[in-house]
Amino acid sequence: MPRGSSPKRERQYEHIKEGLLERGRDEDTAEEIAARTVNKERARHGEAKTASRSSVQDISSGRRGGLRSHSGARGPTYDQLYNEARQRDIKGRSTMDRKQLADALGREL
Numbered sequence: 001m002p003r004g005s006s007p008k009r010e011r012q013y014e015h016i017k018e019g020l021l022e023r024g025r026d027e028d029t030a031e032e033i034a035a036r037t038v039n040k041e042r043a044r045h046g047e048a049k050t051a052s053r054s055s056v057q058d059i060s061s062g063r064r065g066g067l068r069s070h071s072g073a074r075g076p077t078y079d080q081l082y083n084e085a086r087q088r089d090i091k092g093r094s095t096m097d098r099k100q101l102a103d104a105l106g107r108e109l
Contacts, residue, residue, distance in 0.1 A: 005042070013038045054079040075102075075109045 013034045020030035043051035044060060058079065076084075081101040085093040090104050102109050 005038075006047070009038050009042060009047070012041070052083055054083060076107070081105060081107070 016034040016037055017030045020033055021027070025033070039048065040055050041060070042048040043055040054077070058077070078098045078101070081098060082093060084105055085096070085101050088105070090101075093101060093104070096104065099109060
């Protein structure tokens, strides 16, 4: 958890982590998932200094409930693929559609 986070977010982090451990996840994975979930919620509520577009505009992580985890029902969204392409500095990404982005990233839909 980031320094200076609220007690509410600390409790939320612990709650998510404990739930994942009870479901059989290992410690490192549980910590990572809990931190990502809490950080996304912080971004959605304006508590973080920076926030990605997908963190703010996508459905909340609690409501989504793992719908797109890994390559779930429909795989990653266009915004998720675009953000990954931007991080990898893939040229021409702004004119690509979802399938083209997935191909450029070497991912299957």
